[in-house]
Amino acid sequence: MSIGYFPGCSLHGLSREYDESLKAIAPALGLELVEVNDWSCCGASSAHSSSHLLGVALPARNLAQAEDQGIAEVVAPCAACYARLAAARHEIAGDATLAGHINKVLARDFRNSVKVRSILEVMKGALPAIGSKVTHPLKDLKVACYYGCLLVRPVEVTGGYDDPEDPSSMEAVCKAAGATPVKWNRRLDCCGGGLSMSRTGSVVRLGAAILKDAKAAGADAIVVACPMCHSNLDFRQKAMAQRGAWDGEMPILFLTQVVGLAMGLDAKALGLGRHFVRTDSVTTRPAPVAAGEVG
Amino acid sequence: MARIGVFVCHCGENIGRTVDCAKVAELCGQVPGVVHSVDYKYMCSDPGQQMVKAAIAEKGLTGVVVAACSPHMHEKTFRRATAGGGLNPFLCEMANVREHCSWIHEDRDAATVKAVDITKTIVEKVKRNVPLSTIRIPVTRRALVIGGGIAGIQAALDIADGGREVILVEKDPSIGGHMSQLSETFPTLDCSQCILTPRMVEVYQHPRIKLYSYSEVESVEGYIGNFKVKIRRKARSIDEDKCNGCGACTKTCPNKKIPSEFDCGLGKRTAIYVPFPQAVPNLPTIDRAKCLLFMNRAKGRPDTCKKCAEACSKEAIDFDQVDRFVTEDVGAIVVATGYQLYTIGKDQAKPNIKGYGEYGYGTIPDVIDGLQFERLASASGPTSGKIQRPSDGKEPKRIVFLQCIGSRDPQKGMDYCSKICCMYVAKHTMLYHHKVHDGQATVFYMDIRAAGKGYDEFSRRAIEEEGARYIRGRVSKMWRDGDVIKIQGFDTLAGEPIEMDADMVVLATAMRPQPGIDSLAQKLSVSYDQHGFINEAHPKLRPVETNTAGVYVAGACQAPRDIPDAVAMASATASKVLGLFANEMLEREPTVARVDESSCAGCFHCERVCAYGAVEHKEIKDRAGNVLRVIAYVNPGVCQGCGTCQATCPSKSVELAGFTDEQIWSEIQALGV
Numbered sequence: 001m002s003i004g005y006f007p008g009c010s011l012h013g014l015s016r017e018y019d020e021s022l023k024a025i026a027p028a029l030g031l032e033l034v035e036v037n038d039w040s041c042c043g044a045s046s047a048h049s050s051s052h053l054l055g056v057a058l059p060a061r062n063l064a065q066a067e068d069q070g071i072a073e074v075v076a077p078c079a080a081c082y083a084r085l086a087a088a089r090h091e092i093a094g095d096a097t098l099a100g101h102i103n104k105v106l107a108r109d110f111r112n113s114v115k116v117r118s119i120l121e122v123m124k125g126a127l128p129a130i131g132s133k134v135t136h137p138l139k140d141l142k143v144a145c146y147y148g149c150l151l152v153r154p155v156e157v158t159g160g161y162d163d164p165e166d167p168s169s170m171e172a173v174c175k176a177a178g179a180t181p182v183k184w185n186r187r188l189d190c191c192g193g194g195l196s197m198s199r200t201g202s203v204v205r206l207g208a209a210i211l212k213d214a215k216a217a218g219a220d221a222i223v224v225a226c227p228m229c230h231s232n233l234d235f236r237q238k239a240m241a242q243r244g245a246w247d248g249e250m251p252i253l254f255l256t257q258v259v260g261l262a263m264g265l266d267a268k269a270l271g272l273g274r275h276f277v278r279t280d281s282v283t284t285r286p287a288p289v290a291a292g293e294v295g
Numbered sequence: 296m297a298r299i300g301v302f303v304c305h306c307g308e309n310i311g312r313t314v315d316c317a318k319v320a321e322l323c324g325q326v327p328g329v330v331h332s333v334d335y336k337y338m339c340s341d342p343g344q345q346m347v348k349a350a351i352a353e354k355g356l357t358g359v360v361v362a363a364c365s366p367h368m369h370e371k372t373f374r375r376a377t378a379g380g381g382l383n384p385f386l387c388e389m390a391n392v393r394e395h396c397s398w399i400h401e402d403r404d405a406a407t408v409k410a411v412d413i414t415k416t417i418v419e420k421v422k423r424n425v426p427l428s429t430i431r432i433p434v435t436r437r438a439l440v441i442g443g444g445i446a447g448i449q450a451a452l453d454i455a456d457g458g459r460e461v462i463l464v465e466k467d468p469s470i471g472g473h474m475s476q477l478s479e480t481f482p483t484l485d486c487s488q489c490i491l492t493p494r495m496v497e498v499y500q501h502p503r504i505k506l507y508s509y510s511e512v513e514s515v516e517g518y519i520g521n522f523k524v525k526i527r528r529k530a531r532s533i534d535e536d537k538c539n540g541c542g543a544c545t546k547t548c549p550n551k552k553i554p555s556e557f558d559c560g561l562g563k564r565t566a567i568y569v570p571f572p573q574a575v576p577n578l579p580t581i582d583r584a585k586c587l588l589f590m591n592r593a594k595g596r597p598d599t600c601k602k603c604a605e606a607c608s609k610e611a612i613d614f615d616q617v618d619r620f621v622t623e624d625v626g627a628i629v630v631a632t633g634y635q636l637y638t639i640g641k642d643q644a645k646p647n648i649k650g651y652g653e654y655g656y657g658t659i660p661d662v663i664d665g666l667q668f669e670r671l672a673s674a675s676g677p678t679s680g681k682i683q684r685p686s687d688g689k690e691p692k693r694i695v696f697l698q699c700i701g702s703r704d705p706q707k708g709m710d711y712c713s714k715i716c717c718m719y720v721a722k723h724t725m726l727y728h729h730k731v732h733d734g735q736a737t738v739f740y741m742d743i744r745a746a747g748k749g750y751d752e753f754s755r756r757a758i759e760e761e762g763a764r765y766i767r768g769r770v771s772k773m774w775r776d777g778d779v780i781k782i783q784g785f786d787t788l789a790g791e792p793i794e795m796d797a798d799m800v801v802l803a804t805a806m807r808p809q810p811g812i813d814s815l816a817q818k819l820s821v822s823y824d825q826h827g828f829i830n831e832a833h834p835k836l837r838p839v840e841t842n843t844a845g846v847y848v849a850g851a852c853q854a855p856r857d858i859p860d861a862v863a864m865a866s867a868t869a870s871k872v873l874g875l876f877a878n879e880m881l882e883r884e885p886t887v888a889r890v891d892e893s894s895c896a897g898c899f900h901c902e903r904v905c906a907y908g909a910v911e912h913k914e915i916k917d918r919a920g921n922v923l924r925v926i927a928y929v930n931p932g933v934c935q936g937c938g939t940c941q942a943t944c945p946s947k948s949v950e951l952a953g954f955t956d957e958q959i960w961s962e963i964q965a966l967g968v
Contacts, residue, residue, distance in 0.1 A: 165652040165772075166652020166653065167652075185781075188653070188772075
């Protein structure tokens, strides 16, 4: 299946491994990623917090680019990009005045025809494919699936592909990869989002609570599907240690990396060496199970 | 030759301000066939009506046109006056020059011209009116009450005490409904069972009430005064005539671990069971989905366990019983099917959203709902009235109540207020305080809605005298840490986040109609709203009638109701039913459709468009009894006179009395178009 791909700034920068791992597993999932031509900022953070119009017009521009390319649906792996694109589509669809205004701003005839999918929605749809391609099931790997704020909320914008308060799609994907999701309490808590630089103390406090709870639930690693969550939980573990809020080393994995590992892909190809907290405990686990045993 | 009288009303200033009534009377007086035309300030007043009566006698009128307000307002008044003058009342018609003219226009000259036009059309119609007489249909003076909760019980008792027979149908093995599950009731804290069970027994012993428990309405045919109801008596696997209710069977049943519906899953029951000790009728029922014998039969295996049959000295157990059907003739139906609680995580109004997953209902055992707390607090409950939490049986020292769970939440598909929760939560905090003296009850609320006699005083008492701590705000999530429930919320009055520990949490979940209400409503041809609550005929003036004549509604199947409301509604339906049953014959407007039997081709387009199911098939036979043709027949008892069949009939074989094609055409032609 061909699907539009909107990487956004993170997947070409800080979270390059998210981009690498997604591209590495896409063929096995039957996904042909078609990158949106000349994509620009999604409108998250500074744009949408300073101007509502800018926060809608920027994602609308990207959707218009995709529309011109003949893309029917686009996947935005970054949760913030997904939220902006999906929110813009939702707002424009329900407000004819805004739609007219946006067309004027974009100086083109934008029909708002492109559907926006989150990575979770796409992976959930590819569950049978994932199941059939797993050669190295992550047996005995206990994972804490962390959704954060925007992947499944608000339900009006997401269309309700998963429950906004008790989601299950990430657990389903991890199970398909052979891992064991743990039951824990902070799956939907705030990671501190964009306050990483401006209010590091808050990010340390919130992040440490998430890490501790995952550890208490027996998780070997936390699985995320958002570059911001990843950065706050991975990169900031050192700051947490310095401030005495956290003293462990919890590997933080992208969902795409988990699936890639279960498919037997090389850790390097999945960008697992790019993390601040080492992922050896996950990648150098006891000998993988033979392919024949996989159902 | 027609001799029509026209009476133009000023309606004080209502019409007179924008319409020159004297001129209307003058111009209408020039219309051929009009022999008398006058105007008057208040035509509906007694002198006005006298003018009509006098003119009929003096001028020998053959028809009366009153140019005034809407027929909804005063048609009855003037038809009565016409009849008083010695003329058939259906020879009088209203020309609506108020709602259709004076109220909606400003230009006096143009409005006057329009008023003349309106009046002229009605004059032309009345020239072609024929005398009609009221239809009289017989009434079967027995009532059906559907639902044996407090509303159904009250309605049945009131009707039966009024001297009429009642058929009471209850789908569960016992009557009593949700009220039988409650511990105490607000705002007086009187014991629910103590006030309910005598009423249940009264129903059972009443000579004029026939109770069908463990039964459901299968189909309904007919119309007001003449319903035919088919009732499915579900097989309870017990011979009701032989069983003496000794209870030996339930004691011997080996399958004792089935969650009890009556105790909301907090207690257990056997496969052959009586839902609760005070059940009416006091007869056991075999739950075939849980009984070993029937489970084996379903798998094609031989019968194994027959312990209940062995224990029964009356040979009342009948494993081969099948569902039976009975048909009852009734003249009126009361729907009182009650409510269910919003089931978190299960059956949702919006199926893709589980609803409040953040509260852990179903995964944290000490998070329960309001009815479950009632069972814990009830002396007849699984803990004999001791407040013990389900997980470890410990007495919770910190209990938290969350209001508006589902209610007032459009995202969960229920934007309405469930009305009873503010009061029962206040009651719960009191019951808790009375039983756990050193415990602390905390309530998270959105508003306190305590409108009702003694209600606000009651909720104030919970706060001021019984130590309940009320926090205005919502809880965002709850999780389990060891044996403690962690609560994270927001205090909107203090404007700050709040975290606390609790030993048990009670969710005040929304009231929803019973499952299956939609199919029952369709059987009865009554409408229901988007939530499934039955619609009343008028929200203010006809609160217990439905849009189908002869079908009434009481209690929480119409909207969230507390006990006093449900009982008041039930008594209101009983008074409506008894009013209907006051006469042997029912009078109906004669403006119904009639089929011309000579020209009807039997295409039954009329049957397909009739919203009321009034069109029947009629066989035309020769003298030898051979069927020659099958044609349409409109049942005058069911027909509502809407005229859709008349407009649909391709051969113009249906005519609506009082609104024939000829009359409508003459009205149009009077406009000169």
